[in-house]
Amino acid sequence: MNHLPVLPILLPSLSGILMLLPPLSKRLTVQRWISWFVLIALVVIGGLLVLHAQRQTLTYALGGWQPPFGILLVVDRPAALLLSLTAVLAFCAGLYSAGKEDREGPFFYPLFLFQIMGINGAFLTGDLFNLFVFYEVLLISSYALLVYGGGSAKSKAAFQYVTLNLIGSALFLVALGTLYGTVGSLNMADMSYRVGLLQPEDQTLAKTGGLLLLLVFSLKSALLPLHFWLPKTYAAASASVVALFAVMTKVGFYSICRVFAGIFGSDAGALANLATPWIWPLAIATIAIGNLGVYAATSLRLIAANIVIVSVGTLLLAFVIGGEHSLSIGFYYLLHSTVVTGALFLIADLIGTQRGSAMDQLVTARPVIQPTFLGGAFLVTAIAAIGLPPLSGFVSKALLLESTRRIAEQVWVWPALLISSLTALIAFSRAGSTFFWNIATQDSSGGPKARFTQIIAVSILLSLTALMTTFASSILTYSEGAARDIRKHPIHIEGRIETDRSQVHEAHKS
Amino acid sequence: MELIFALCVGVMTSCGVYLCLRGTTFTVVIGLTLLSYAVNLFLFASGRLHLNAAPILGVSQQIADPLPQALVLTAIVIGFGMTAFLVVLAIRTSADWGTDHVDGKPQAIENTIQQESGRS
Numbered sequence: 001m002n003h004l005p006v007l008p009i010l011l012p013s014l015s016g017i018l019m020l021l022p023p024l025s026k027r028l029t030v031q032r033w034i035s036w037f038v039l040i041a042l043v044v045i046g047g048l049l050v051l052h053a054q055r056q057t058l059t060y061a062l063g064g065w066q067p068p069f070g071i072l073l074v075v076d077r078p079a080a081l082l083l084s085l086t087a088v089l090a091f092c093a094g095l096y097s098a099g100k101e102d103r104e105g106p107f108f109y110p111l112f113l114f115q116i117m118g119i120n121g122a123f124l125t126g127d128l129f130n131l132f133v134f135y136e137v138l139l140i141s142s143y144a145l146l147v148y149g150g151g152s153a154k155s156k157a158a159f160q161y162v163t164l165n166l167i168g169s170a171l172f173l174v175a176l177g178t179l180y181g182t183v184g185s186l187n188m189a190d191m192s193y194r195v196g197l198l199q200p201e202d203q204t205l206a207k208t209g210g211l212l213l214l215l216v217f218s219l220k221s222a223l224l225p226l227h228f229w230l231p232k233t234y235a236a237a238s239a240s241v242v243a244l245f246a247v248m249t250k251v252g253f254y255s256i257c258r259v260f261a262g263i264f265g266s267d268a269g270a271l272a273n274l275a276t277p278w279i280w281p282l283a284i285a286t287i288a289i290g291n292l293g294v295y296a297a298t299s300l301r302l303i304a305a306n307i308v309i310v311s312v313g314t315l316l317l318a319f320v321i322g323g324e325h326s327l328s329i330g331f332y333y334l335l336h337s338t339v340v341t342g343a344l345f346l347i348a349d350l351i352g353t354q355r356g357s358a359m360d361q362l363v364t365a366r367p368v369i370q371p372t373f374l375g376g377a378f379l380v381t382a383i384a385a386i387g388l389p390p391l392s393g394f395v396s397k398a399l400l401l402e403s404t405r406r407i408a409e410q411v412w413v414w415p416a417l418l419i420s421s422l423t424a425l426i427a428f429s430r431a432g433s434t435f436f437w438n439i440a441t442q443d444s445s446g447g448p449k450a451r452f453t454q455i456i457a458v459s460i461l462l463s464l465t466a467l468m469t470t471f472a473s474s475i476l477t478y479s480e481g482a483a484r485d486i487r488k489h490p491i492h493i494e495g496r497i498e499t500d501r502s503q504v505h506e507a508h509k510s
Numbered sequence: 511m512e513l514i515f516a517l518c519v520g521v522m523t524s525c526g527v528y529l530c531l532r533g534t535t536f537t538v539v540i541g542l543t544l545l546s547y548a549v550n551l552f553l554f555a556s557g558r559l560h561l562n563a564a565p566i567l568g569v570s571q572q573i574a575d576p577l578p579q580a581l582v583l584t585a586i587v588i589g590f591g592m593t594a595f596l597v598v599l600a601i602r603t604s605a606d607w608g609t610d611h612v613d614g615k616p617q618a619i620e621n622t623i624q625q626e627s628g629r630s
Contacts, residue, residue: 147602151606159535167545169592177553178556180556
């Protein structure tokens, strides 16, 4: 059996536990090097999985227990893509954290690795209940990382974030119970087969369960009525943590894809495309409210947080309109937006530290110490985030606009996307001119310079945008396949399940 | 049995939701605890309610579905851990802000007003 698929979960969890134990628990430098090593290993594993998944979908039955009763990990193209994205982003965030954050309290790296374990698990699992478990793993580490370093702003934001997510978890369990009670399985491949065979009297209940799941995932991915937690939380946490959080909303998006294209997809009989009429207007409204948030933002971090909201709306829009083609562009946009917002949060933090007490707020303050590096990095990120040529933002937005041509919803999609680009343009022009030109004349000694690791982290993320533009065509070919994998489950286990079930029923009767 | 069970779940959920909507962290924590109890019961019932049924083949006439029981066990453990974390966080918040209001606001605003009027 090929053990590669389980490594993205095992490696961070084992090394995280190791770092909590006495010989390493007090030695920050050793912890730092171990985490960097693990994160690089995850990048390599992610790359290998991408190559594997291109040929065929890998499945891994934990402990050798066969599905649908055992726990199944599935590595298909979308899972492999997101795994490597998480690994790269996490590596950059880990590098950045060596600047100052990892010294603000104990056990930064174990928490960081546990969160990566949860995120990877959520991407890999082929079972809805394990999706819940991995969600909880990533959430509890995110709670701890959010308050990491302490401070009253963090603890208040964290209390609200934790409460919301606990209510979300309760709803998740209710949805799982409802679905298990009606569909009779929690294995995603099995469910997608069984949903089509539901009796009419069970359909309403299954629909309720499905829509409850949509509610939960919308909370995680910050869809319109449930997005209010995001700006506050992202503005409070420390920079490398937020850079990693940039991938968390994408976990919600990925789950929505898995459930509402995989299980309740077009083959689901009476329950086909269950969520489309809901996601569709909400996604447009999310883009609108995100844009308003960008205008209202008072700091660069808030601008970035609201851009995350806009990107969630755009992603979901790509998911509901135009089928596989626009979903594949959605995956490209996902890679682009995660990397760019991650970089933006890091740059905001660098600018904030160098401007002293003004932080990254849009007010006149003393100049930054390294205007060339920060200005250049800010310019590149802004170009990518706005969607100006030549960087990846332009490629993804142009393709997305192209894919919605000649369909009825074009009237809604085009203004939403174009106006959000305009909004970003205005916001970044305002922020950039405030930070780099509108400076107080009296020069002061200023804050600390950016450290070497921080510069490396930002540079890697920025070069990734350039790379994504250069290799756009091969990434798009891959994401076409990813969109196909999302729509249909390539694992066939129905026959075995039926025999197992009939045995159970016979045992029932006897 | 079904009616009593459903009533238990319903009453606990509504109490939980009511308490979650209150303004102080303590009641919110209690509300979330009630909510997670209700959810655990609900999850347990998703395998259907049986009397005298073991989740093992060949022991009794009827067989109960063992999967929801395993799910509930997991959910209880996770819910317990999360509640413990939230309690600590709530204590921390009230220490940081000097109030246990979920927004940390009303008392804080009052305090600043008092401080400012004291200064002037």
